[in-house]
Amino acid sequence: MNSRITDRLRNKQLQSLIVSADEAASWIKDGMTLGLSGFTRAGDAKAVPMALVDRSKDEPFKVDVYTGASLGFDIDKLMAEAGIVNKRLPFQADPAMRKKINQGEMYFIDQHLSHVAEMVRADVLNPIDFAIVEAVAITEDGAIIPTTSVGNSSIFLEKAENIIIELNVAQPLALEGLHDIYEVGQQGQRLPIPLTSVDGRLGTAGIHVDVNKIRGIVLTDDLDSPSTITPPDEDTATMANHLITFLREEIKAGRLTNKLAPLQSGIGTVANAVLHGLLDSEFEDLEVYSEVLQDAVFDLLDSGKLRFASGCSITLSEEKMKQVFTNLEKYSEQLVLRPQEISNHPEIIRRLGLISINTALEVDIYGNINSTHVGGTKMMNGIGGSGDFARNCRLAIFVTKSVAKDGKISSIVPFVSHVDHTEHDVDVIVTEQGYADLRGLAPVERARVIINNCVHPMYKEQMSAYFDEALKRGGQTPHVLEKAFSWHTNFAEKGTMLKQEFVTVK
């Protein structure tokens, strides 16, 4: 066995367990439940899921697939297209899988990312037959060192009946030492989680498992799929500026200093662009306590603006990946990767008082947020960690462009077609038009500031007309219920939310 492998597979007894991905995949039977590593394309099990997809060509079967969050490498796409997934949770972000979900051909449970481990631990979900987890190393004493994400791997490994490790020799060994694995224990018997700062370390560098459960070790050498974020554009830059203006007002009011507070930022282009906007700000000595660490986090670290980043995964563009993973040592004192139960834990989020920035799909005039469902019915990706953060943070900020599809869709509607975050949980809305600070406002006050500051000009008159008609009917949260979804039905019928009577000649 060459040193490239023995350097990473340090427990000699386990060396006899090396098998091909095909062989490992052959152990998985119809009806089983799998717990896969992987969080936003980072650190996912790659080879065994691929081998499973291959196997399905000869033999039909279905499994339930639990993960940290979305997978890379088209694994969700291939599994969905092969029809081998019965039920998937808690998050996905793949167009082909999305299609199958929305056609009713597979089940998807859209869960708060901090809740999955709790449900697995309490035996509420199906027992996990196989945990399949990517590792950068297995230590002498059999501890699993994760790669670029921790996700739900530690609870999957603890609770699974069998374990398959994908030992990835391409992932940089410098990842070892970045992780902080902490197990909270059973509800009712656990202690406070002793984390009081973003850079605190509570646990161990590896995941300690019962080595007798390890059935096989598969060697792999593919890096993660790069992220698909697109560069900031004029609108996202404007949104970043509005957000910075808001934060400056908070400093003026004495509620923040120019160190701000630990930042959380959701996955995706808009959130990345907003974080990117901090590069040129006067804020300094910043901290990140988030789930995904995207390109902007490393740009902020490089610029000296950011002191420390705690996350659950590192998901980078191809270019940034090369740059970061060849110099990972340089960040070793400034990074930690935690289980998603800890990165997203209400206890920690509230204690640290995060500033939380997440993307909305749709916002309504009273501040309710739809993060998940297009037109109220079709799943996009899932709520992810946005609920964990928005509910418990210091400042729950949601960002969205005010219109989509060349203006045919207004992101701000009378009544969101699906509610993921209620009016009780949303502090600030930011669009490229401006920001609406909803704190301390009653519903009708919120509606006025959202309409004034955030709605796109082409929809302002149409929105004011709805709100005025609703106000005449009265109530704490005035609505014209029979017209509440009329913008959506107008879009479904006529291809635009803009109603004929409000189209103005330009």
Add this chain to the structure above:
Amino acid sequence: MNSRITDRLRNKQLQSLIVSADEAASWIKDGMTLGLSGFTRAGDAKAVPMALVDRSKDEPFKVDVYTGASLGFDIDKLMAEAGIVNKRLPFQADPAMRKKINQGEMYFIDQHLSHVAEMVRADVLNPIDFAIVEAVAITEDGAIIPTTSVGNSSIFLEKAENIIIELNVAQPLALEGLHDIYEVGQQGQRLPIPLTSVDGRLGTAGIHVDVNKIRGIVLTDDLDSPSTITPPDEDTATMANHLITFLREEIKAGRLTNKLAPLQSGIGTVANAVLHGLLDSEFEDLEVYSEVLQDAVFDLLDSGKLRFASGCSITLSEEKMKQVFTNLEKYSEQLVLRPQEISNHPEIIRRLGLISINTALEVDIYGNINSTHVGGTKMMNGIGGSGDFARNCRLAIFVTKSVAKDGKISSIVPFVSHVDHTEHDVDVIVTEQGYADLRGLAPVERARVIINNCVHPMYKEQMSAYFDEALKRGGQTPHVLEKAFSWHTNFAEKGTMLKQEFVTVK
């Protein structure tokens, strides 16, 4: 000064501050913000708000009124009718105030009860000009001993510029020692809350204040308004039985023992009846970690079924109040009252793994819950603590009768007209028809079990027709958006949600 007063007002320097309620009320000016004690009719400031209402007859003014939760003694009614409230938060339960809110004559902010203290501490809301807090005693060193609730009193007293104490000589002195006052501190600088069991004590028996801020002490002698819960009826007893059946299944599955887990139960008749149902169960050595301690909690203590109860207020019927408050010593080792920030804290709720039982106003087929808005627009009471508990507990159970207004309203609808708890947060629905265990189910699976187990027979066909039509359109969460609120509009137009084509001759 007689001993009835000096026994309670033990700090001699403060004795000179005794004033009439009218004088204290005269200090309050137009535009001020008041922080009142009081949580679900318990421990509310009584005399000064009444005097304020009187003063308004001569002099128009408006104030913002922050409390723990609802007030007793018709204070909300009288303040609303006098038109002296500009903005009210975070909860109310008074029909007259509700009417003013829904007519748009005053503002109401409906907040998670655990969030208020955080917002006051962080100076997000208006500064509090006067904290007006009921006390059973003031100690030698100036600590305020609350009466039958703690609510937000500690943070109001800390942050207010001026303090008025209503020293209530009718409240039993045996209340002293029941409270446990703990201040969490600023976000970002705080430690874990060291509570790991329902009976833990973290803080002090009284609220330590800057005595220089005390402007006046008003003597009062009225007990709290009794609760308005009605006795269990056939339906609520049936619901309690369904819930007990569910809990037995959890024990069989090995997820609970017959000690269950700490119980939280919302305010109101249904939740009280459900707790009452545990009296005749085989469960034992129970614990309560809740906000309001209602009659059923004391019946359970008396029966020996309940070991310990932690709450934020004690709200009892007239009869039960006499019985409990004349024998309060007997419960002294079994009770603790905490600030609502602690009774409702996500950190503690998740750590202890509560079983949470709250009342729904309206449920939809995918498990979203409306707790607050009648017909989507008119405020009933507010979300209260239900969100704090449902999001973070072990088991989020919502109870509701399947129909209201003699069957003219189905409590289960295609799409709730307001969302307070999203599909991500709801585990079990209980109606008198049965229970639906939604854990581990995708939306369409949830719909089937809710329709089968919880919908009233008279609405089953109508609901199945909606769901079937929605299924044909597909999606993760199938809907017929243009008909999603048609049950509500049918009720508005025709006085019943039951559509003509589904009326069957009986």
